Amino acid sequence: MPVGKVYLVGAGPGDPKLITVRGLEALQRSEVVVYDRLAGPQLLSRIPDHVERIYVGKRPDRHTMKQEEINHLLVDLALQGKTVCRLKGGDPTVFGRVGEEAGLLKQNGIAYEIVPGITSAIAVPAYAGIPVTHRELASSFSVVTGHESPDKLDRSIHWDKVTNATGTLLFLMGVAKIGYISEQLIKHGRPPETPVALVRWGTRAEQATLVGTLQDIEKKVREANFQPPAVIVVGDVVKQREELQWIESKPLFGRRILVTRARSQASELADRIDELGGEPYEFPVIETRLPDRPETVEAIRTAISEAESYDWVILTSVNGVEFFFRWLELTGTDIRRFHRAEFAAVGPKTAEALRKRGIVPSALPERFRAESLLDSLGERVKAGQKALLPRGDLARELLPRELEALGVESVSLDVYETVPAGRKDEFLLEMLQEGGIHAITFTSSSTVINLLAALREMGVEEPAELLAGTKIACIGPVTAKTAEENGLAVTVRAESYTLDGLVQALIEYC
Structure with a gap:
């Protein structure tokens, strides 16, 4: 071997x-x-x-x-x-x-x-707005372990040399010994009023900073019950924090937010959360894929083969656009065969996905819901017309029903299907149990249903009870209704039913 x-x-x-x-x-x-x-x-x-x-x-x-x-x-x-x-x-x-x-x-x-x-020695202070060197304050730094017992510290650290060897002193793993460390530094020449900062869990949602001086930092740590792990920064560079702290000023700082979208779509929402100072935790609970049932595939091929017969192609999601064009590729169909049809889109992201393919949609409802689409189209939709609706297998029947009521023949195609991702995540479960997830974002009813199912698969008998202390954020009223029907208290609702609207609602709530 x-x-x-x-x-x-x-x-x-x-x-x-x-x-x-x-x-x-x-x-x-x-x-x-x-x-x-x-x-x-x-x-x-x-x-x-x-x-x-x-x-x-x-x-x-x-x-x-x-x-x-x-x-x-x-x-x-x-x-x-x-x-x-x-x-x-x-x-x-x-x-x-x-x-x-x-x-x-x-x-x-x-x-x-x-x-x-x-190394956390430089990264953690940086996230707290503390550079370890500064032209006017410190031209050098030392990294020292603070993890050992006092007698071992005395054997491994030459306090008389370390104390004033560099402008900045950085102690890793030394929270429990902060009193002894401060005592030795003062004893060997550092002024008692020397600034000190402790930064716990730097770069993560739990990041917290405690500032004091060598003479009072032990008392502050004790009073705040400040727990490890933390980086200890000793020196005048700590004063820079007042000006340079940056991540704490971001609107979602300190919030770990669960993103439940399909992995192919999660990055956009996760990146927005990250840019705003939050910590996104991706746990895709759904996957989108091409259907493989013979009857579904045959229905898609038949509908596409009649491309010249449609007056409308109506798309209600980015996934609908993506998979519609994948089917055109799989069937060898030229988009120009749909020359009779006008394309309509629900939502700006759907419209953007069409524009990237050289198609400018004819209508865009203001409320980004299927209910608003027909209002936007107005009298342009007439009896006797024929509409193709490429969508997912979980799409609502409202739009086809409304079109049929107007005398429009609608052909609904399940060009993709949504299935549970089937993942288990011990870290997520632990964070939910310990209150480490501060908000959960739901972008569709299927993400609600499948997250609860995933938690049951991980051994949670009552998922709604586990999530009772976590803020629930929904992209629209349909998703919110599904969450509430499953026992979740929705605390954040998007005004506009888009990712931007969801993110803005999170900012306002936080």
């Missing part, structure tokens, strides 16, 4: 977009991911389901696996011929014990790569 390979990868400080390109490539090509506590759940959620995950992290109250055991685990997995990603929070070479892991791999003749990551 050929020997595998191990990638020793820095995941960055928590924000999944802060992993390096090379680190992400290593993660995506691995068969096994060995990860610790500081690897962000968003990043872990992107690991394909077929990849084995092994948690070896440490918590303040217990160690899941000793370092020596982790070293041997990596060797054993590689000797089984597997490609392994050892995913570490921050940078693996900064208090990540990567030397020990790489050393044993080397001894056993196993190929490995060390993939640097962005």
